[in-house]
Amino acid sequence: MARSKHYRRRAISLAVASLLSAGMLSACGNMIDRVAEIGKEPSMDPIQNPQNDPNYQPVSLPMPSPTADVRQPNSLWRQGSRAFFKDQRAGKVGDILTVVIEIDDQAKLDNKTDQARDGSNSAGLDNLLGYETMLADIFPDGIDAGNLVNSDSASSTTGSGTVDRSEAIKLRVAAVITQVLPNGNMVLQGTQQVRVNYELRALTVGGVIRPEDISNVNEINYDKIAEARIAYGGKGTLSDVQQPRYGQQVYDIFFPF
Structure with missing residues (x-):
């Protein structure tokens, strides 16, 4: 019985030591990267196909039965068309449209x-x-x-x-159609990076839209995007100062009291 307790305590000690070692190695790697970037501007991510991202997942949603494209006899107009010769709005994979983001939210809890x-x-x-x-x-x-x-x-x-939160974001970002679903809805994804001096700001938007929600100037509001994923953040000198030190973060994770 005493031996089993000894082995159990030893296993717990080894597990805690492994977690601490992994955290310290990760922190050391991050510190080395940060030291190498001293005096340099934050590097921008290269432009690449979002479908090549290991975390990219195609959207699969319940779809209604497809409807036929109804055309009137002897009519030159196509259903949903906004131009006489061609619909200028995004409609296929690779097309670009503008996403208008205007968020003004407030919340207060006590x-x-x-x-x-x-x-x-x-x-x-x-x-x-x-x-x-x-x-x-x-x-x-x-x-x-x-x-x-x-x-x-x-x-x-x-x-x-107490929670007193106020958020105001007003941005416009171009997004690319990455997928067309069987019912005609489209999946979009867009990324925008802006670097000012030593601070890099990144905006990412993604979700599912309907073709009819795209305006005649090829724009769509963020509240028309289903399953919307909007992220606005950055990295650089200011973002680094606002983050707790690595030791403080590890301490907050493992300290039980």
Whole structure:
């Protein structure tokens, strides 16, 4: 039994040591990369086919039965067309359209919780067929059979949380059609990177759109994108200062209290 506990403690120690070693190696690698980039501008990602990304996943959604392209007899117009000779809006893989992002959200939450509890217990053994007189032989002198157990407990918990968030983003980004679904809906993905001095800002947008939601100037609002994924962030001097140090992040992960 003692040997099994020893092996269990040893296994736990090895697991914790492995996690710490992996975290330290990762942190050292990141520090080496950061040291190599001292005095240099943040590098931009190369332009590449999004389908070559290992994390790229084609969209698969429930699709209705396809509908035929209804044309009127002796008509030169095609259903959904915005131009006399050709529809200038994006409609096939590789086409480009503009995504208009105008987000102005606000949220404010304020919660507070107070909890307190007191408890006390006492127990005695005044008479038990005369066996209570034997307690003096087992316990130290001066034991009181009528007051064998006396315990008190108290706990108090106080919690408070406040969220005051305000976000305002107004951007326009060009996106590429990467997939056309069986019902005619299209999957788009776009990335934009802007570097100012030593700060790189990156905007990524993706999702599923309907052809009829594209305006006649080949634009679509972000709220018309289903399964929208919009990310706006960056890297550089300012972003680095706003992040806690690696040691602090590792400490926050493993410290249990």
